[in-house]
Amino acid sequence: MEQKIYLDHAATTYTKPEVLEEMLPYFTEKYGNPSSVHSFGRESRKALDLARDRVAKAINCDSSDIYFTGSGTESDNWAIKGVALANKKKGNHIITSSIEHHAVMHTCNQLEREGFIVTYLPVDKYGLVDPELVREAITDKTILITIMTANNEIGTIQPIKEIGAIAKEKKVLFHTDAVQAIGSIAVDVKEMNVDLLSLSAHKFYGPKGVGALYMRKGVKTQQMIHGGAQERNRRGGTENLPAIVGMGKAIELAVTDMPIRNARIQSLRDRLIDGIIPSVANTILNGHPTKRLPGNVNFSIEFIEGEALLLSLDLKGIAGSSGSACTSGSLDPSHVLLGIGLSHEIAHGSLRLTLGDQNTEEEVDYVLEVLPQVVQRLREMSPLFNQQEGGKTYV
16 A cells, blocks of 8 residues: 655644534534524524634633634734734834745735835744844834744744733734644743734644634724624624634644643654754754744755655655745745745755654654655756765765
8 A cells, every 4th residue: 555644734734533523513404694693593603602712712812802714814914904004093114024924924015015114024043033133123113013923834933922022011012923833832822922813723633714813802903804793893704613613623622632742743753853864964954953843844955956855755655845835836945944044045955844643653764764765866866966066975
């Protein structure tokens, strides 16, 4: 039987059977509109409220601070555009980092076209934002700081608590994109000092097409989707109830067994890293060596092209990525890898392997067996490799 190994959990996870089981009745049996006053509607409203309670409990906030959306991207857009447009009389300056997800980067780019000023803070070689640079960037026109909790490509975990404390001290609203972090690290909006936080169900074994935005009470934002009175008059549109139910169940499962699950995943991650470094020469581990998500492995491998590497691994039954799934069709190198100081040539040879609940030591060992062989074959065909080393074998 052909080996098939999924190592792209940062792009998406499968939906757990327990999650699907809880979702199914809301497609066929419990199909009432949550806004309806009859018994069908009340039954659906009860399920909606339970899901909201579960999400709120997972990140330590009041359920009334949770708003359901269609994705993490929508949550990011709502948080950033909503705050910017609602507070433009106070100022027009936004602070972010140079390695944010495109849901944040492109939203900030759009606001620049509308007259806002955006400061893109640099990061160090590990992808860390210096909180003091955040402090120095704040002006009397700053209305929002948006820094991701953990990077989706290189796995680096940011000092969100420290940045949040600065934002609070300076009375500037603080948003964090926690899409990649939920279920992998503890997330507590009060401890982190955040005013807005984005999350997405399909990153923690829930369904695709549903996200949420935490908005602290009193935060002034402009509505993005106009229509009915859903989500307490702040986001129109009939709720995607089956998906929301699934999100609630998925996040409950994700935080319940997180320490034990992630200890195992981190052990597999370290096994991968420790095996790749000695067996594949001229590789660079991207991201912080310890302040990183438990399942994230990201290497730049010199003298090869990332897409060729992915296709070769896929032929061997190994599914990985070269960066964010949202940019997989782009020919440009990762802005994250360029942001941590890699050259265009080296950034093009990146490999991201992200582990999940079902991965095993045997699968990791198979990757460690196959990867050096694939890299050697690709390097032997590479003119860059031959020019650099006269055709000498690296592996």
